[in-house]
Amino acid sequence: MLCWKVKIMNLNFNSPLFEVIRDEKKCVKCKLCVDQCSNKVHLYDEKKDIFKVDDMKCVNCHRCAVLCPTKALVIKKYSLEYRENAMWTDSAIKEIYKQSQTGGVLLSSMGNPNPFPVYWDKMLLNASQVTNPSIDPLREPMETKVMIGRKPEKLEFDSKGKLTTKMPPQVELSVPVMFAAMSYGAISKNAHEALARAADDLGICYNTGEGGLNKDFYKYGKSTVVQVASGRFGVHKEYLNAGVAIEIKIGQGAKPGIGGHLPGRKVGEDVSYTRMIPVGSDAISPAPHHDIYSIEDLRQLIFSLKEVTRYEKPIFVKIAAVHNAAAIASGTVRAGADAIVVDGFRGGTGAAPTRVRDNVGIPIELALASIDQRLREEGIRNQVSLLVSGSVRNSADIVKAIALGADAVCIGAAALIALGCHMCRACVSGKCNWGIATQDPELVKRLDPEVMHKRLVNLVSAWNYEIQELLGGMGINAVDSLRGNRLMLRGIGLNEKELEILGIKYAGE
Amino acid sequence: MLKEGEIRIPSGCAISGIIDKKGKRFSGEEIIKSIALMHERSNGLGGGFAAYGIYPQYKELYAFHIFYDNLSVKSQVEDFLAKHFEIESAGSIPTKSVPNIKDQPLIWRYFVSPKIYMSKEEVIDEDEFTSRCVIRINKEDKGAYVLSSGKNMGAFKGVGYPEDIGEFFMLDGYEAYMWTAHGRFPTNTPGWWGGAHPFTMLNWSVVHNGEISSYDANRRFVEMFGYKCTLQTDTEVITYLFDLLVRKHKMPMEKALKAVAAPFWDDIERESKEVQNELKSIRTVYASALINGPFSIVLGFAKGMIALNDRIKLRSLVAAEKGDRTYIASEESAIKIICENPDKIWSPKGGEAVIALLEGENNEPKF
Numbered sequence: 001m002l003c004w005k006v007k008i009m010n011l012n013f014n015s016p017l018f019e020v021i022r023d024e025k026k027c028v029k030c031k032l033c034v035d036q037c038s039n040k041v042h043l044y045d046e047k048k049d050i051f052k053v054d055d056m057k058c059v060n061c062h063r064c065a066v067l068c069p070t071k072a073l074v075i076k077k078y079s080l081e082y083r084e085n086a087m088w089t090d091s092a093i094k095e096i097y098k099q100s101q102t103g104g105v106l107l108s109s110m111g112n113p114n115p116f117p118v119y120w121d122k123m124l125l126n127a128s129q130v131t132n133p134s135i136d137p138l139r140e141p142m143e144t145k146v147m148i149g150r151k152p153e154k155l156e157f158d159s160k161g162k163l164t165t166k167m168p169p170q171v172e173l174s175v176p177v178m179f180a181a182m183s184y185g186a187i188s189k190n191a192h193e194a195l196a197r198a199a200d201d202l203g204i205c206y207n208t209g210e211g212g213l214n215k216d217f218y219k220y221g222k223s224t225v226v227q228v229a230s231g232r233f234g235v236h237k238e239y240l241n242a243g244v245a246i247e248i249k250i251g252q253g254a255k256p257g258i259g260g261h262l263p264g265r266k267v268g269e270d271v272s273y274t275r276m277i278p279v280g281s282d283a284i285s286p287a288p289h290h291d292i293y294s295i296e297d298l299r300q301l302i303f304s305l306k307e308v309t310r311y312e313k314p315i316f317v318k319i320a321a322v323h324n325a326a327a328i329a330s331g332t333v334r335a336g337a338d339a340i341v342v343d344g345f346r347g348g349t350g351a352a353p354t355r356v357r358d359n360v361g362i363p364i365e366l367a368l369a370s371i372d373q374r375l376r377e378e379g380i381r382n383q384v385s386l387l388v389s390g391s392v393r394n395s396a397d398i399v400k401a402i403a404l405g406a407d408a409v410c411i412g413a414a415a416l417i418a419l420g421c422h423m424c425r426a427c428v429s430g431k432c433n434w435g436i437a438t439q440d441p442e443l444v445k446r447l448d449p450e451v452m453h454k455r456l457v458n459l460v461s462a463w464n465y466e467i468q469e470l471l472g473g474m475g476i477n478a479v480d481s482l483r484g485n486r487l488m489l490r491g492i493g494l495n496e497k498e499l500e501i502l503g504i505k506y507a508g509e
Numbered sequence: 510m511l512k513e514g515e516i517r518i519p520s521g522c523a524i525s526g527i528i529d530k531k532g533k534r535f536s537g538e539e540i541i542k543s544i545a546l547m548h549e550r551s552n553g554l555g556g557g558f559a560a561y562g563i564y565p566q567y568k569e570l571y572a573f574h575i576f577y578d579n580l581s582v583k584s585q586v587e588d589f590l591a592k593h594f595e596i597e598s599a600g601s602i603p604t605k606s607v608p609n610i611k612d613q614p615l616i617w618r619y620f621v622s623p624k625i626y627m628s629k630e631e632v633i634d635e636d637e638f639t640s641r642c643v644i645r646i647n648k649e650d651k652g653a654y655v656l657s658s659g660k661n662m663g664a665f666k667g668v669g670y671p672e673d674i675g676e677f678f679m680l681d682g683y684e685a686y687m688w689t690a691h692g693r694f695p696t697n698t699p700g701w702w703g704g705a706h707p708f709t710m711l712n713w714s715v716v717h718n719g720e721i722s723s724y725d726a727n728r729r730f731v732e733m734f735g736y737k738c739t740l741q742t743d744t745e746v747i748t749y750l751f752d753l754l755v756r757k758h759k760m761p762m763e764k765a766l767k768a769v770a771a772p773f774w775d776d777i778e779r780e781s782k783e784v785q786n787e788l789k790s791i792r793t794v795y796a797s798a799l800i801n802g803p804f805s806i807v808l809g810f811a812k813g814m815i816a817l818n819d820r821i822k823l824r825s826l827v828a829a830e831k832g833d834r835t836y837i838a839s840e841e842s843a844i845k846i847i848c849e850n851p852d853k854i855w856s857p858k859g860g861e862a863v864i865a866l867l868e869g870e871n872n873e874p875k876f
Contacts (some may be wrong), residue, residue, distance in 0.1 A: 036647050054544075056690045076797060114807050127720065128802075131720045132719065132720040132721075132722060132802050132803050132823070133803060133823055135821070135823075140821055141775065141821070143773060143774055147789075147792075147793040149793075149797070151793060151794045153581050153756075154758040154760075154794070155764075155790060155791065155794050155795075156759075156761065157759075157760060157761055157764060161761040161763065161764065162787075163571065163764075163786070163787045163790060163791075165790065167786075167789075167793065167794075170793060254597075257523065338729055376729055376732070376733050379733045379734065381733060382733060382794075382797065409641075463720060475722035475801070475802040475803070476722045476723065476801045476802065477722075477801060477820070478771070478799055479676060480723075480726070480771075480792075480796035480797065481722065481723035481726050481799050481800075481801035482726065483726055483797060484725070484726050484729045484730075484797070485722075485723060485725040485726040485729075486725050486729075487723070487724060487725035488722075488725070496551070
């Protein structure tokens with residue numbers, strides 16, 4: 001936990017979170033660690049020819065340890081422990097120290113890290129044996145393409161059998177994966193470039209997030225979803241027409257019910273220009289859209305955006321997974337959204353109030369299952385696409401999400417990890433040593449888009465092979481036949497209510 | 510043990526079908542011979558037939574074949590029927606005793622016309638009214654099961670080898686212009702007569718070999734449109750898919766086939782712009798209607814039959830033509846035993862339908 005509202009008081013009760021240990025026998029004193037650490041953990045005393053370390057500043061990002069040529073550095077959890085107490089845990093105590101020292105709201109980065117159930121890990125997949133054959137993706141075609149957008153209730157044909165229905169616009173994804181919305185500002189220009197180029201190579205989309213679109217990236221338009229959030233940063237006509245779809249961000253899984261917050265220190269020249277806000281000003285998007293106070297207002301915004309893009313682009317609406325997500329999703333479909341993106345309570349963020357992140361919202365697996373079921377009961381599921389995000393870690397999670405009823409998933413943290421993120425959860429500091437969640441030019445240039453976009457391509461391609469393998473095992477050769485195919489799932493370690501909500505049977509049933 | 514509808518039971522099978530495209534009627538003897546040859550493909554736990562053109566004297570009426578477990582459910586269903594239909598004629602279906610056929614239910618037949626004014630809803634047509642009544646009986650009346658509900662057609666099925674079922678129902682005494690047959694190899698079954706195939710809905714009948722892996726995706730799709738998959742079988746959901754696409758959504762049959770056995774995206778890319786647009790639209794809108802996994806089916810309807818394999822042909826299916834007749838079977842030998850020298854015999858490609866329609870119906874293979 002980090003707290004950035006700084007009111008210096010003399011007394012600091014806090015102890016370090018991590019401890020940096022240097023093996024003097026291995027260290028060759030190259031000082032790479034000193035150069036690399038933006039947090040200034042490592043210091044070199046020339047006179048005494050020794051290294052000093054400031055553990056208090058270490059965020060455990062592994063930059064020094066990974067780059068150290070002799071692997072002389074190890075970072076460990078700081079071993080000073082409080083007296084064991086199941087109620088008053090370390091973090092409970094430390095948070096009080098921090099807040100009583102600063103008077104500020106606790107801020108956190110990335111998704112909810114607490115030990116809530118991970119339902120992906122409580123579902124198991126099926127495979128064919130004897131009564132129907134599994135299909136070998138190395139020998140047979142195996143289709144993972146999906147179409148995202150509104151579908152008419154039915155197709156119509158004239159008396160000669162010719163199609164007369166005009167299809168609404170669709171976004172074609174070669175793999176049922178998109179890169180989740182992460183704004184320029186929250187992440188660096190190079191990180192955005194890597195995402196954009198990878199999406200382009202893969203035949204999928206990345207999402208601009210709420211920070212507008214850098215001029216240099218308009219050329220990746222066919223692989224871009226542009227976002228319109230409550231702050232309307234960087235939104236103008238050219239921007240709205242730059243991508244293949246527009247996403248209206250109503251909520252985010254990491255912070256349902258509140259707006260976004262980009263600290264002023266991350267707003268440099270270029271971010272300022274792209275977002276259309278002054279340099280150094282905090283970019284705070286309001287909690288609600290100030291033109292959306294109800295569902296009928298959402299409808300107006302959806303259709304305003306359709307008008308400005310001549311009905312050529314699908315409009316996505318992104319909501320956070322909250323208690324009545326199913327009813328909200330239903331209303332959103334009826335308001336005219338072409339796709340719904342639901343972000344679970346483990347969804348990531350550059351910065352969110354800790355209490356909101358850790359206590360508001362529900363698991364994406366449960367939200368997905370109940371939304372899909374509700375839309376089916378209302379007979380409207382087939383008319384929209386349903387995307388989910390917030391804790392999709394691997395191809396098996398994707399397969400399970402689709403079997404529960406999703407059309408595709410969005411990955412944020414997983415994509416950043418491919419770019420080198422080590423999940424230290426200090427994005428809010430703006431000092432990301434991996435060049436991802438920072439605007440410091442010295443740090444940004446550490447992330448080479450040329451190299452990094454290939455890692456993203458590798459990741460998604462590898463997942464696609466695995467998806468094909470899992471599909472083939474189930475005797476399915478198109479991802480369409482997996483969507484909502486809950487018989488392919490069985491629960492393990494779940495109670496009856498959980499099984500009921502997920503709409504799946506127990507293993508062995 | 511749970512019966513069909515309470516549990517999903519995978520099964521392998523044999524299928525066979527014959528149509529005379531001139532509409533000339535012939536007895537059930539040949540289809541029994543054909544399906545009997547594939548004895549090894551069934552295990553005695555289910556067999557059945559669908560016959561089209563058997564009730565010319567009542568061809569304007571819906572012919573209901575109903576299984577009853579007991580007399581009390583019979584009177585309950587008959588009350589319902591009397592309330593919703595004019596019953597022209599009713600009686601038990603004649604059967605003869607066959608050593609291998611045991612535990613048969615009460616088997617009754619009704620020729621009825623719907624009292625459509627009984628519908629609480631706004632204008633629905635006769636077919637829709639009738640199908641809703643059938644779905645209601647099958648769902649609500651425990652111990653009763655409507656196994657066929659079409660016009661001038663009927664299904665005959667039960668627990669046993671198909672040739673024994675054919676003998677039991679004395680199908681050599683019926684004359685039809687089209688017959689389909691099914692022999693079943695379920696992996697487990699409590700031996701419930703309603704669980705045998707073919708499955709029918711109005712004039713649709715489906716005999717099917719395979720275990721589709723898209724079952725739940727297909728089921729949850731059709732259930733959005735008011736269907737209720739009470740049996741949890743592939744055949745049931747396939748029938749509802751066709752009913753939805755062709756009868757309710759009025760898709761031309763050839764387009765519906767492109768939804769259930771959709772061409773691969775790569776193949777679509779190679780088509781002309783116009784065809785591409787059409788196929789893309791079908792795959793996009795009806796993605797959940799794609800039937801996946803191994804299947805070979807013969808779909809019967811008033812105007813003819815259509816045989817179809819899954820897109821990568823994971824089940825055997827052979828077709829043949831001789832004169833006015835088209836033959837379909839799981840194995841070539843099952844055709845050759847009743848048609849020694851066909852004019853043409855071939856193994857249809859995966860996803861490529863064999864369409865055999867009554868003459869004069871060629872351009873519009875509609876329901």
